[in-house]
Amino acid sequence: MPVLVNLRLLAEEPAHLEGELPAAACGMEYRDELIRFDEPLRYELDVERQPDGLLITGSLATSIACECSRCLKPFRLPVEIPELANLAPLQGEEAVPIEGDFADLTPLLCEDFYLALPANPLCRPDCRGLSQTASARDSHLEGSPSDGPSPWAALDKLKL
Numbered sequence: 001m002p003v004l005v006n007l008r009l010l011a012e013e014p015a016h017l018e019g020e021l022p023a024a025a026c027g028m029e030y031r032d033e034l035i036r037f038d039e040p041l042r043y044e045l046d047v048e049r050q051p052d053g054l055l056i057t058g059s060l061a062t063s064i065a066c067e068c069s070r071c072l073k074p075f076r077l078p079v080e081i082p083e084l085a086n087l088a089p090l091q092g093e094e095a096v097p098i099e100g101d102f103a104d105l106t107p108l109l110c111e112d113f114y115l116a117l118p119a120n121p122l123c124r125p126d127c128r129g130l131s132q133t134a135s136a137r138d139s140h141l142e143g144s145p146s147d148g149p150s151p152w153a154a155l156d157k158l159k160l
């Protein structure tokens with residue numbers, strides 16, 4: 001179910017939208033082996049008509065299934081955008097999709113959500129990575145950071 005706002009009503013007064021966007025509505029386009037979008041995206045939005053577009057404020061929240069990019073342990077991560085603020089144009093290349101009287105805010109919300117996702121999810125900020133190899137790597141790194149491949153280089157290879 002897309003997030004739609006009635007433009008005709010919006011011309012008269014701001015709209016308040018609340019609901020859940022199913023995981024499938026956003027998750028299909030997001031391809032990252034370490035992140036799975038499997039819970040609905042909860043939204044609470046205020047939409048206001050402005051001369052040059054729609055002013056959208058509010059919040060987004062959900063939780064995602066991740067694998068730690070260092071130790072590969074699965075974990076869940078809450079993702080929240082508590083103060084969303086977005087001006088969505090109604091015309092031009094960046095315009096929100098419009099059908100009849102309704103503007104579809106779904107792609108916009110998905111995009112904001114993607115931007116809030118971690119590039120390298122970690123089970124905890126100080127995760128040491130996989131036990132043995134990681135401790136060897138860590139002592140290596142602490143000795144001299146420029147010496148030898150970084151754990152990130154190894155990860156990049158893994159991703160390929």
Ligand SMILES: [Zn+2]
Nearest residue numbers: 068071123127
């Ligand atoms: Zn970890």
